[in-house]
Amino acid sequence: TTLFRSKRKFERGERMNPAAIFVLMLGIGIPLTFIKSVILNVVVSSVCLAYLLFCKVKPKTLLTMLLVALPLAFGSYVSQRFYASHDQVHMAWIYATRIIAYLTLGATLTLPNSVEKILFNLADHLHFSETFVYGMLSSFNMIHTIKVQWQRIKYSALVRGERYRLFQPALYLRIIVVALNLSGDLAQAMTSQGFSEGFSRSRYEKDELPVWQWLLVSILIVSYVACAIIFKPW
Secondary structure, three states, rough: HHHHHHHHHHHHHHOOOHHHHHHHHHHHHHHHHHHOOOHHHHHHHHHHHHHHHHHOOHHHHHHHHHHHHHHHHHHHHHHHHOOOOOOHHHHHHHHHHHHHHHHHHHHHHHHHOOOHHHHHHHHHHOOOOOOHHHHHHHHHHHHHHHHHHHHHHHHHHHHHHOOOOOOOHHHHHHHHHHHHHHHHHHHHHHHHHHOOOOOOOOOOOOOOHHHHHHHHHHHHHHHHHHHHHHHOOO
């Protein structure tokens, strides 16, 4: 048991805490909107990809993610290249690389961590509302159930000789009715488990957030903004 706990602690220490990554994502993502630097966008994307590889995210997953974003980046490049009012080449590269930077920033939070781990850490370390956390968690957990119910609705319609199309309101009306029923069942289940709105919940295991991670996040954000203001890279 001791060896197992030590291994779990070592695995947790390998990566940044999701709460720290969330703050870093906002601290760099917000200035990223206003800073016009291709070099900094490339640096942010490269550091994020290196971190994802360090967290043992599959290269195939990263490649698929980049390929999906490639048409969006290319579209932004073309629109700025031919329709920007000034400095077309620079603006085209800024908008194209900015999309990749935003994508990789978000991936550093979502790919290495589960939704449950992210939400619980936001509640523990950033004092997010427990009601919000459990509400979001229940919504994510209901996605699979909604998909199953959607298939059942389609099959039941086929049995009656009907075929639902994506643009038919009747299909969405049935899905809404199913979702309302599921939400009522979920509320009763949470109440039976002792959930009370506005009160904190105890958990078996809690991820620690060392002070050095907050220091690292602060240094990275300040360095990014200072580099953009002082050096103004291309």
